[in-house]
Amino acid sequence: MGALIKDFLNGIWNDNPTFRLQIGLCPVLAVTSTALNGVGMGLATTFVLMCSSILISILRNVIPEKVRIPCYIIVIATFSTVVDLVMHAMLPDLHRVLGIFIPLIVVNCILMGRAEAYASKKPVIYAAFDGLGMGIGFTWALTLIGAVREMLGAGSLFGVQLVSDTAATFGVFSLPPGAFITVGLLIAGMNMISTRLRKAS
């Protein structure tokens, strides 16, 4: 049980995919112009990551070593397409914003990375917790980046206007350069907290 919780927490802080492993940055930079986009992309990725981790873990003794990569890609692509279609049908508003990024989950290296490094070697329950932890780590990272960018770039948070409509905002934070600046500063901040914690303990 302890190992499960450790695996779960690993993705949230110590091995956070965005801030620590720094993988899968393409969707991070592209979709985080608002906090809500961050939540949506994070949850979609979490779902695909957890499902594919579980399935790949179940099939880990069946899949021959030499064709493992195409097998992983088929599994991940299937779940991504299912998420795409279901989101289009059930949450059309969110789909309008995230639509073009959902198919990109297929090539998000977090998924291949976890499938290759973890799910293909561990029992199902561990793979599930690893996928869930990584997904939640990805989601909070995207939400935080989105929140910072939305507040600075548009003066709102989760679509709620915080300052008056006419107030000047830092438009650059809504644009791609703002994503790089925000991610850089947040990584620096997270490193600072980690160093402090290590010194304290």
Place this chain on the structure above:
Amino acid sequence: MNESVRMIVVLAVIAMVSGGVLSFVYDWTGAIIAENQLRQMESSVFEVLPGAVRVEPLGTAPSTLVQDDPETSREVEQTTTQIFVGFDAQDKALGYAFVGEGPGYGGAVRILVGVDGESGEILNLAVLNHAETPGLGSKIEEASFRNQFKGKTLDDPIAIGRDIDGISGATVSSRAVAEAVRRGFADAAAAYERSR
């Protein structure tokens, strides 16, 4: 089992299962997606034709392109204009709404324009979808920009810098909207007249 046979069998089975799952999900969601899109279009028509309670598609008409001036004009393929007729509670035709498309900064900008059937004036304009820069080009959705088109008729130039003020920092996006209006207007008006 021979190793290479095993490889082929495993990969084939995985591919077949995902194919099956995908076709099932596609079938299941396809109808809902089409329904959603229809609903969305209908509610947009209600938005641009105040007072309408029922919408009927009028089919499509080929649109002709009216260009600003040779400097800014670009080659654009002919687009098809979707036209809808709005009816009020007494089932009297109020006017029509047409879909226009113009080339924006991040791809096509699609708009829906509502026109009064009697006076031929634009009643309202809604942006259906666009991929313009957030914070700059996305301002084409704001009422202060869209309201400038209200009251325009076929006789007006409907061009940025002439009778419509563009959004600063978003010239291409502003032009895309004006062009989208111009492109479908004449055809839609003619098609509506014919249907009366």
